[in-house]
Amino acid sequence: MTHRLLMICALRSKRPVFPGDNGPDEGLSQSVRPSPPVLSADRIWCGPDAITRRSAAALGLDAKVRAELSEIDFGSWRGRTLDDVAGADPGGFQSWTTDPSQAAHGGESIEALLTRAKRWLAECERLPGRTIAVAPASVLKACMLHVFDAPARSFFCIDVEPLSSVVLSSDGRRWALRVTSEPRSEMSEVGRRQSKLRA
Template sequence: MLISPALNAALREARFDGDAPLDASGGRRARAAAAAVPAADRRVHGSDERCTGTAKALGLRSEPELALRGWDLGRWRGQRLAQVSRDEPEAVSTWLSDPSAVPHDGESLLDLHARVGGWLDSLHGEGADDGSVLAVVEPAAVRAAIVHALGLPPQAFWRLDVAPLTLTELSGRPGRWNLRCGRSLSIGTDETTAAHGR
């Protein structure tokens, strides 16, 4: 089970950086959603500040999981998407069309898929617990997990929207995953609507 974190200022401003603390509004919404979080045998969170803060606000006793950290977008980190698109239109076009491209000198889309997919596959197999796992992870990690689990082409990543404070459930095993798409944990719709598609 994957929970996308609450919004923070960086995401509200469409910046290439989710690794910042929750703002007051995001913290309030996460605390309000705590009662809707399902039980799990094991709880983890991406090592980013936003995921750590969301897990804490949801009342989860979870451990950081490095494999579920946010997407490393290198030198674009902290910049607005609109500004990078104006300054480097060809680089952005390449990034969006070639899953192996790293014009930002960070992590390619294929590398992100491999990292998140590897973690997902590690949940089953020799030495793995058979219990349920709940992870608070950045939207990019949720999208990468869905692409991997369903065997979709890498470009499908760009066609998946993950709203804040939603639960995405993957059940099954490697090669045979089933998907239950994002159920909102948030009691309000304004934040979910505003961030849809980011």
Template structure:
């Protein structure tokens, strides 16, 4: 049986706080309106999942989903960089930031590397039961990006070349540990 997986990036966080590397602020009314505006285009599914992220859980709730929290779909662990802005990192740790964005095996923040994230998400994808059918998961953009890397068998440095804006749907189909990226 083919698994039809839709990964939905959460709505943007409330008030602009700068370009934070792991922005998990709460949804404001504008974010909730954006979720409601895309709700009709979100495909139905037999199983609904969400990352533990507050934004992901709030997005799922706003869609009216009774989504199960799946810890494997958690955000990339940014260690000591949690909550910092890109401007702060560029000013205070420019070499470390450059290393992180060019070497997918590095984790200068002491958290999880992109390689490790891609492996974690690839393992999760490959262990979905073959009879899962249609699955909708609200996940951080980093999880959607890692999923695309795995589905395409792309090198981990491709992670940085995949943009997943808020409320974007990434659709994958899978069977026997073979995944395809599906457009349209």
């Protein structure tokens, strides 16, 4: 069974802090204006946090919330800056940046996030047609690591820009990252929509 998954990275908070759901009034890294839908799929999902839901709405997507697409749980570090955490808990911060199994903040480890992403992709693999998913950068990174069968420590080697997108394709046996040049593909439509959102 073939499945095509378009993943779009959600916007971020203006404040450079460990992310968390600080409510619908949290400032976004870029201005957004709601637009009519330009994308279609058999199912459209998004993460439950306010910024991700607002990102999906700004893209004109009527998305259903899925808990599997949640931002990584940073526990007691939510809303705090890197410098603040590194200064207050240098040992915990160091362990988090070097050992994917550690969760010094009391929330979710990177390995736990990767397991969550793997399970969600396994579910998608059993579905026909196309899926669009708007999710935080951490979730996109976790899905890409699974596709490449890369070690968990590679999480810190990937940067995902807000509103960037990636297409993952499955034939029912394995996932592959798909690079497309189709002029009328959903990637082209997303690109046009993203350009308007960044304006």
